[in-house]
Amino acid sequence: VVWLLGSRSALVMAWRGCCRLELQLRRCFGRRQAWGRRGIVSCIDPSVGLTEEQKEFQRVAFDFAAKELAPHMAEWDEKEIFPVETLRKASQLGFGGIYVQPDVGGSGLSRLDTSIIFEALSTGCVSTTAYISIHNMCAWMIDTFGNEEQRHKFCPSLCNMEKLASYCLTEPGSGSDAASLLTSAKRKGDTYILNGSKAFISGGGDTDVYVVMCRTGGPGAKGISCLVLEKGTPGMSFGKKERKVGWNSQPTRAVIFEDCVVPVANRLGEEGQGFNIAMKGLNGGRVNIASCSLGAAHACVLLARDHLSVRKQFGEFLASNQYLQFQLAEMATRLVAARLMVRNAARALQENREDAVPLCSMAKLFATDECFAICNQALQMHGGYGYLKDYAVQQFVRDIRVHQILEGTNEVMRMIVARSLLQA
Numbered sequence: 001v002v003w004l005l006g007s008r009s010a011l012v013m014a015w016r017g018c019c020r021l022e023l024q025l026r027r028c029f030g031r032r033q034a035w036g037r038r039g040i041v042s043c044i045d046p047s048v049g050l051t052e053e054q055k056e057f058q059r060v061a062f063d064f065a066a067k068e069l070a071p072h073m074a075e076w077d078e079k080e081i082f083p084v085e086t087l088r089k090a091s092q093l094g095f096g097g098i099y100v101q102p103d104v105g106g107s108g109l110s111r112l113d114t115s116i117i118f119e120a121l122s123t124g125c126v127s128t129t130a131y132i133s134i135h136n137m138c139a140w141m142i143d144t145f146g147n148e149e150q151r152h153k154f155c156p157s158l159c160n161m162e163k164l165a166s167y168c169l170t171e172p173g174s175g176s177d178a179a180s181l182l183t184s185a186k187r188k189g190d191t192y193i194l195n196g197s198k199a200f201i202s203g204g205g206d207t208d209v210y211v212v213m214c215r216t217g218g219p220g221a222k223g224i225s226c227l228v229l230e231k232g233t234p235g236m237s238f239g240k241k242e243r244k245v246g247w248n249s250q251p252t253r254a255v256i257f258e259d260c261v262v263p264v265a266n267r268l269g270e271e272g273q274g275f276n277i278a279m280k281g282l283n284g285g286r287v288n289i290a291s292c293s294l295g296a297a298h299a300c301v302l303l304a305r306d307h308l309s310v311r312k313q314f315g316e317f318l319a320s321n322q323y324l325q326f327q328l329a330e331m332a333t334r335l336v337a338a339r340l341m342v343r344n345a346a347r348a349l350q351e352n353r354e355d356a357v358p359l360c361s362m363a364k365l366f367a368t369d370e371c372f373a374i375c376n377q378a379l380q381m382h383g384g385y386g387y388l389k390d391y392a393v394q395q396f397v398r399d400i401r402v403h404q405i406l407e408g409t410n411e412v413m414r415m416i417v418a419r420s421l422l423q424a
Helices: 008-018 052-079 084-091 111-122 126-145 148-159 274-310 322-350 356-381 383-387 392-404 410-423
Strands: 165-168 184-188 191-202 209-215 224-230 236-238 252-263
Touching: 052 084, 052 111, 052 126, 052 392, 084 126, 111 126, 111 274, 111 322, 126 148, 126 165, 126 191, 126 209, 126 224, 126 274, 126 392, 165 191, 191 209, 191 224, 209 252, 209 274, 224 252, 224 274, 274 322, 274 356, 274 392, 322 356, 356 383, 356 392, 356 410, 383 392
Parallel strands: 165 209, 184 209
Antiparallel strands: 184 191, 191 252, 209 224, 236 252
């Protein structure tokens, strides 16, 4: 299977064998609108500038999005289905541990490769791809900051998605001010006694592994540590399933700890390193979620283009209206600019450059804002049809709105960028 392959070349050969050599994105929404022409317009072609290997990864991801995600996107949203079996199919292509090291089952790809894959997958279902990105972030945190025993205990089953992971930082009283978290872990011999709660946890209650930030020391960031918990740990429970505007193919619940006994052996790194681990995870998470926004925006540009080409008003196709032509051109320009910024940040993160943190924040800020505007404009171009659930554009709008809030709000992204400039 792919996730056991030890080299990039072997991985590429395996992926070539499982994909069709066609990049054209096709969607099957049943009674929903026909997609019309599906060719990738050259000026927004997401494969421009990529290596042949990266184009192969992208082809596989587009193909999976078209065949396994897009046909079910509306149903998963409407019925709030968490598509576990589809996630496991994705893992067979190496998508369960994209940037996890191969010795524990990961694909060992770069941050740029990862961005390319998430952008392509997101054209099929933003919500499901966003969960895959969170799962990957958790697996990477264990792979990077765990010891050998922890890596080999948790990562193989996460990479093949036999087990699914959740990231637990946010609390009811600490969102943007993450360093003020209150969940406590008191040392008792070889265990910690964990008490507190986490809010807005993606996958909460349905996933198996929880990467939890908790307070083992004094106030502030230096008092935070990181523990890995498994579902079923005594004292661990879950709140009600939240009802959300979007992201409905992944459940969201509070995670509650009441005298929860956790082995010290489940701590990642040393005491006091948890906040640093959490932030390093989020740097990648910001690039990942920005990449998911790119996929939604790309799909919406094509949806808008196709709608303008078939819809008539005042005796002419909408595509002949110069104002709408200009709007479409601006959407395409914003998309390409956002993509370039995200890919630049991904390279900086991979190279561990000094400017990686502000660049990741810039990319998240710019891409999620611009891509939401693109999707919203695409909905506007559809007129009343865009507000109907028979049309995919409204779901893209609902699903990516939250990207401006999570993984650090865009207001916090501005703070990070400004701080970097003022401290230079």
